[in-house]
Amino acid sequence: MILTGMTLLLCLVMIGAALVAILGKGLAVAILATGLVSLVASLLFLILAAPDVAMTEAAIGSGLTTFLFFFVLGRVRGGEHD
Amino acid sequence: MDALSPLAVHAAMATGFLLILLGFYGVLTQRNILRMVVAFTLSTTGVNLVIIAIGYTLRRTAPILDEAVPLAEASARIIDPLPQALVLTAIVIGLGITALMLAYVYKIYQVRRTLDIGKLSELKW
Amino acid sequence: MIKRLLALLLIGGLGGVFLLLWLDFTPPTELNEVARYYAEQSAPDLGTVNITTAIIVTYRGLDTLGEVTVLFLSAAVVGMVLVRGRRRTAATAEGLVSGGELLASGSRLLVPLILLLGVYIFVNGHLTPGGGFQGGAILASAVLLMLLADPTRRFSHRLITLVESSTGLSYVLLGVVGIVLAGGFLDTRILPLGEFGTLFSAGAIPLIYSLIGLKVGAEFASMLANLSETEAL
Numbered sequence: 262m263i264l265t266g267m268t269l270l271l272c273l274v275m276i277g278a279a280l281v282a283i284l285g286k287g288l289a290v291a292i293l294a295t296g297l298v299s300l301v302a303s304l305l306f307l308i309l310a311a312p313d314v315a316m317t318e319a320a321i322g323s324g325l326t327t328f329l330f331f332f333v334l335g336r337v338r339g340g341e342h343d
Numbered sequence: 344m345d346a347l348s349p350l351a352v353h354a355a356m357a358t359g360f361l362l363i364l365l366g367f368y369g370v371l372t373q374r375n376i377l378r379m380v381v382a383f384t385l386s387t388t389g390v391n392l393v394i395i396a397i398g399y400t401l402r403r404t405a406p407i408l409d410e411a412v413p414l415a416e417a418s419a420r421i422i423d424p425l426p427q428a429l430v431l432t433a434i435v436i437g438l439g440i441t442a443l444m445l446a447y448v449y450k451i452y453q454v455r456r457t458l459d460i461g462k463l464s465e466l467k468w
Numbered sequence: 469m470i471k472r473l474l475a476l477l478l479i480g481g482l483g484g485v486f487l488l489l490w491l492d493f494t495p496p497t498e499l500n501e502v503a504r505y506y507a508e509q510s511a512p513d514l515g516t517v518n519i520t521t522a523i524i525v526t527y528r529g530l531d532t533l534g535e536v537t538v539l540f541l542s543a544a545v546v547g548m549v550l551v552r553g554r555r556r557t558a559a560t561a562e563g564l565v566s567g568g569e570l571l572a573s574g575s576r577l578l579v580p581l582i583l584l585l586g587v588y589i590f591v592n593g594h595l596t597p598g599g600g601f602q603g604g605a606i607l608a609s610a611v612l613l614m615l616l617a618d619p620t621r622r623f624s625h626r627l628i629t630l631v632e633s634s635t636g637l638s639y640v641l642l643g644v645v646g647i648v649l650a651g652g653f654l655d656t657r658i659l660p661l662g663e664f665g666t667l668f669s670a671g672a673i674p675l676i677y678s679l680i681g682l683k684v685g686a687e688f689a690s691m692l693a694n695l696s697e698t699e700a701l
Contacts, residue, residue: 268351272358279362279385283369291381295388298362302388305355308347309395310405311427312597313520316589317434318391320605325688326384326441328612332695333445334377337452352495360486364479371475401495406507406519407597414511421519423503428523432535435601435684439542442691446546449698 268308275301292330299323346402356396362389376451376458380444387437391430398426515661515670516594524599525673525680529654533643536683540636543687547694575617582610590681594670600677604684611689615696623693632686635679642676 275298282294299322306315366386373379399422406424408414452458499507510522524532589596590603614621646655656676662669 262348264346265348265351268347269354272354275358276361276365279365282381282385283365283373288375288377288381291378295381295384298385299388302392305358305392306395309352309355309399310403310422311395311398311430312405312407313518313599313602314391314395314427314430314434316598316602317431317605318388320602320609321434321438322388324609325605325612325692326438329438329442329445329691329695330377330381332692332698333449336449336698336700337377337458338700349495353490353493356493357490360483360490364483364486367482368475368479371478372472397493399495400499401497405597408511408517408519414508417511417519418499418504418507421499421507423499424506424519424523425503427520428528431520431524431601432531436535436538438688439539439691442546442695443542445695446549449695450549 264308268305271301271305271308275305288334289331292327292334295330296323296327299326347399349401352396352399352401355399356393359389359392359396362386362392365389374459374461376448376460379460380441380448383444384437384441387433391433391437394426394430394433398423511664514656514673515664516673517665518594518597518599520597521594521599521673521677522670525593525676526654526656529643529656529676532680533639533654536636536639536680539684539687540632543632543690546691550694550698571617575613579610579613582613583607586610586681586685587678590678591674592667593677593681594673595665595667600680601684603681604686605688607681607685608688608692612692615692619696622697623689625690625693628686628690628693632683632690635683635686639676639679639683642672642679646672 278294278297278301282291282298285291285294299318303315303318303323306312306318363386366382366384366389369382369385370379373382403420403422404412406421406427408417412420448458451463455463457463506519506523506527510516510519510527514522514526516522586603586606586609588603589598589606590600593599593603611623642658643654645658647653650657654676656671656673659671659675661671667674
């Protein structure tokens with residue numbers, strides 16, 4: 262029962278973060294929100310009995326991807342408001 | 344053991360589908376290329392979530408054998424390991440694709456000094 | 469405006485399809501035939517504790533080889549696309565802020581530990597969750613930490629290329645040895661299976677997964693290094 266409630270809560274957090282990522286104003290906020298979606302997704306993978314996938318998503322999806330985005334965002338200063 | 348109810352699996356799958364739709368909506372309506380890449384990453388996460396939710400079987404555990412899941416009971420106790428292997432592959436390839444897209448975003452900005460997709464109209468007709 | 473409406477229409481249609489799929493779905497209670505085969509046969513055949521690893525390295529080994537190839541190609545294209553932006557001189561590097569004393573000292577402490585964790589994860593890929601891809605990503609995050617602490621740091625691209633190509637070559641060679649000594653390409657039963665559940669078991673799976681880990685780590689590191697060496701525009 263607790264696990265089900267937690268799953269529903271995590272789903273709500275994911276949808277909220279995804280809405281921020283698509284509709285939010287700042288690009289940095291959008292990138293961070295995508296990282297949050299990936300992080301919460303890795304928790305969901307753990308709940309859905311997929312520890313291998315959860316590790317991959319946490320290390321790659323929310324870690325490295327976010328930093329790749331920030332590397333490029335830092336290089337294209339001035340382009341983010343186009 | 345605290346078991347996951349079918350409602351939770353359905354909720355996870357619905358979230359995955361919603362993420363795919365939100366990502367596609369973002370790709371179709373954003374003007375900034377970097378924002379389109381962000382939206383694309385979102386829908387990739389959604390697809391992975393849907394596949395894992397489909398592979399889940401109720402009242403079973405992860406495909407790793409140990410004292411709790413001896414080999415003799417394995418086929419009655421573990422979930423399908425194949426979707427997990429596929430999604431693992433998909434996540435790693437996803438980072439490769441994202442890096443490639445970001446490299447092209449940088450290149451476009453270097454040459455054109457803009458990230459607005461509306462101003463890149465050479466191939467438009 | 470009309471564009472946005474069209475996009476909404478398209479999303480609505482796709483959403484309808486998804487809704488039908490979602491309403492139709494009932495979580496299964498039994499494994500299908502393929503999954504049952506993996507569950508029952510992977511431990512006696514290959515000696516792995518983690519069944520996902522058995523699928524990735526052996527049953528679908530060719531798939532993984534293709535995946536590593538795709539990753540190599542995308543790392544190579546990232547390097548090729550960014551090659552002109554990579555010649556930063558000392559003058560242009562001045563604009564970068566260094567990470568500060570705290571991050572520099574902290575990274576000197578943490579980088580060896582992170583590398584150790586990455587190696588631990590891919591060496592134990594057949595016993596615990598995780599494996600080459602996760603371990604490789606953790607190795608790359610150590611490189612990332614070094615880059616954050618000192619943005620002007622340059623990594624030897626020759627070393628990264630050397631690690632990447634030698635591990636890739638050994639991976640393919642191990643696969644060919646599988647044809648000669650065992651049942652086919654990438655068959656991992658070329659080494660004795662050993663005692664179930666110990667580090668030196670499961671044939672060549674730990675060896676292959678370690679090679680994959682090093683290769684993936686080198687590829688991610690080269691992507692990160694290439695992107696961080698670009699000039700700010």
